[in-house]
Amino acid sequence: MLSRRVITAYDNTGTAIVTRQRDVVEVLDREADFAVVYEPRMRRITAGENFFLGMQDSAEYTRDVSNMRLVVRRADVSERLVAFTAREASAIVAASGGALDVPAALTLPVAARIVASYFGTPGPSEQALIEQTTIMFWWLFADLAADPAIEARAIAAAADCRAMLEDAIAARHATPTGDDDILNRCLALQASGTPGMSDGAIRDNLIGLLIGLVPTLSKAAVLALNELLNRPAALAGAHAAARADDDALVAAHVFEALRFDPVNPIIYRRATRTSVIARGTLRARTIPAGTMVLAANLSAMFDPVAVEDPDSFRTDRPWGDYMLWGYGMHLCFGAQINRAVIPQMLKPLLRHKNLRAAGLVDRAGTPFPAHFPVQFDPG
Template sequence: MDPIRDPYPVLARMRSACPVHPLTDRSGRTGGYLVLGYDEARQALADPRLSKNTAAFFADKAGGRNIHPALSQTMLATDPPDHTRLRRLATSAFTSGAVGRLRPAIARITDELLDQWPAEGEVDAVASLAVPLPVTVICDLLGVPEEDRDQLRAWSIDFFAAGAPERTDRASHALARYLEQLTAAKRSSPGDSLLDALIAARDEGARDGSDRAGGDRAGNDRTGGDRLSEAELVSLAALLVVAGHETTTAFLGNALLALLDHPAQLDLLRSEPERLPKALDELLRYDPPVAQATFRFATEQVELGDTVIPPGSPVLVSPAAANRDPSRFADPDRLDLTREAGGHLAFGHGIHRCLGAQLARAEAEIALSQLLARFPALRLAVPRDQLTWQPTRLVRTLTALPLSVASA
């Protein structure tokens, strides 16, 4: 079985053998650890001894890569206190109140997208809903011009491409250059977007506290308090662009496919649509958008379960494996929308838990609700085994989801 198409049998075998699986190179030497068990994953995601400061880890290693720092040194790749400061600056846009104010716009965008679907016929739910909905929402939030949004999406796809390091590196530089240019344009003609607010906070902080600025190992200006350096401003914007829609696209596609694969569960949701907000947890548990969390490394010896991880070891956590650990979720390979699936790790855990989790849930809830209400006879338009996923082990994303549709 192709582990990209269906990673769960392989993950189950590995988890059963060892919930913290050593990763070995061709010579048999251990080069890191993959965390597969639920308890171990939850600990690892919140353990401060497992650092996210990848710049520090790779400082003395010749990796031969050329990823732009705006993408390689985002908030996801920092520890406190920098992480705390950067997250605080972005949090206001993703509170429950802020997301609640976005819901009418999300519903309007969803309606406009579904209005373009045929009343009878075939449509690709990824290209016509799962991609444009979160892209439009995050680009609206950041003030990205409409004519640039397809290009941003293309760079994001390239950035996540597995086994294509040159493609990933080129995309990182293209996206960073674009955001530098967008930032300059907004300084000349300010608006009311989140990016405009971050620029204003950056510029005000630079005027008020430039004498306190220091320097990092890359020579970028660093500022104290709740201030952003110019490099951090571009990096935060890049993270919001990439993470702000890629995982939601994956979530929508995976959730819709899971429902189509389980007609009885789909019928339950149609007959009891009020279940949907809580059912999202089970859909996230069953096939999460992030199959493998981003890189960590041990700053000191760490014990995860029965495994001792030496200092300096890379550690990867698999939410996909942890969410199907039978010690936490009974009969985990079964989709059950009546299950109490709270506590899943699809959005991570601890201080690095997904900042946009509430926005992703709102987009999925609104999109699935309107889709199921307007098209009561959805079914796959191709054999199930013809579906393909993007070739990456990080974000689990369908390349397309061809559907036969019929309206009410």
């Protein structure tokens, strides 16, 4: 327990940090006692409504997640996203001639193209979509000290992104298309009278999904690649798996690498009432109402009580050892997309011999990798 408020972006009375795997799981499972805090900022992003990541368990939460699950279907991952990502990433790597700035030239553009093709909402340009989603994500989740300059940029980006989505929805109403994309699936649900699918609700759900998708997929791919490049044996293993077209083994290398530097090393919640964490153990602690509880998922993945040989790089871990994108009710909506798409973003690079970093990961003053030059033997 710390008496200090570490997070000032959301109201709280103090801070508790939870590091054991069992306790991290407990905090994230007890969503009634340890609640998400994002609602006020979500409402500013949408200019009114909450988005389901900002909601506690409720009819509205279930309605919105269920609607989005009907349009973002798990079968799409294997039936279109894997092939789409592989094609786009391979073309970029093949055209690069052996030198590539990974986020700027590969992972961000591929994420933006997933939005354009799969969601059917390309935005005015890839760059605009990338910049808008990145600053909104930064303000919502990573601006823990409440920087007014970040807020101003995020609010402006939100207005632009809302306008882009409103235009896309209006254009589809005016000129329907036969494309099987997320936007058309949303409009089909709307036409069927499904609750929670007005034009405004579609816009708000899509803005949340786009914020969740673009900067995160790119950052995860870059961080995983960086960890692989720092470990020659692991890189050799990933290279062999990529050349053998063993996608499961490529993924095992990529996600084990990401365990050492996950996109979100902590997930934060606020105590709705005073209660005890780890009750019945020697480490039990009373957490006062209003405390911000930092559930350290990075630490959980290195907890020797729960994870075998946690400091070693191993590709034979059970998937349950990983907590790369949350846990419990708010487990990442894109979890299955992440598992399939991130390895496909990196596989065309990993196939090449002599893949090496040609500089450090440069975040350009943001929480997201902006530049990471790599080189490899072309051909």
